[in-house]
Amino acid sequence: MKKYKSSIIVSILLLIVWELLARYINAMYILPSPIKIVEKAWSLREVLFLVHLPATLSVTFIGLSISIVLGVALAIAMNLNEKIQNAIYPIVVVTQTVPVTALAPIFVLWFGYSIWSKVVVTTLITFFPITVNVYDGLRSTRKDMEELLITYGASxxxxxxxxxxPYALPYFFSSLKIAVPISVIGAAISEWLGAQSGLGYFSKRMMTQLDGAGVFAPILILSLAAIILVAIINFLENKTIKWRNEV
Known part of the structure; x- marks a missing residue:
């Protein structure tokens, strides 16, 4: 907890400034105060936590799972074969140059308002950091250690x-720390552009009613969900890569 003390202090100061600024502007539909946002989230807790949060998390987990499988498979394939790397890597980069907001309506056209239009958007923006980081991790092994294992008859x-x-594992967990918040954002964006449920959909609905606190309440829950997921990844990383603290 001590190492996060500075971050907690800065966060509290920013919230205080936000609260004072919101009270000075005194326009809830433009800038609601943090207290009003929390109050709104609490008053809508049943519909937010029991209806819309599960819908967003379903998109997040399915899209992230596909990204992990796809990203790791592409990274391994590129590491094993240079021709595959030359063929795939440029395509992987190109997929990130097209704005997601431009593709999302196309996916809605293809898949309708089902969960899969949102899963495709989430997968598209999350598999890239996993692919690149895992690929860099596989390439980071020391050549002298490879040569030593070969001399011992290793296949x-x-x-x-x-x-x-083992060398790629830290890179894999680092990629997850990037991909998880992005997956939450991707799910929300896809819901903004076409959905019938989800926190992004609810935020958009509140915007049409000029309910500033209602717009921010789902965003608050999305942020908390992303923080919790990243904390879980940190926990798993510390449990999995114990050797890193011993070298």
Whole structure:
């Protein structure tokens, strides 16, 4: 907790400034105060937590799961074969140059307002950091250690499982810390552009009613969900990569 003390203090100061500024402007539909946002979230807790949050988390988890499988598979394939790397890597980069807001309506046209139009958007923006980071992790192994294992008679499979994979694990968890908040954002954006449920959809509905606190309440829940998920990843990372603290 001590290492987060500075962050907590800065966050509290920013909230105080926000509260004072909101009271000075005195226009709830433009800038609601943090207290009003919390009050709104609490008053709408049943519909937000029991209806819209599960819908957004479903999109997030499915899209993130697909991204993990796809990203790791592409990274391994590119690491194993240089021709595959030359063919796939530019395409992976190009997928990130097209704005998601431009593609989301197309996915809605293809898949309708079902969960899959939103899953595709979430997958599209999250598989890139996983692919690139895991690929860099697999390439980060020291050549002298590879050569040492080869002299001991290790096969390519042994080198991958006992050397490259452990080296890539920190990169994998780092990519998840990037992908998880992005997946939450991607799910919300896709719901803004076309959905019948979800926190993004609810925020958009509140905007049409000029309810500033109602717009920010789902955003608050999205932020808390992302923070909790990243904290879980940090916990799993510390439990999985114990050797990093020993070197």
């Amino acid at each position: 390519k499979k042994d080198i991958f499982l006992k050397l490259k994979l």
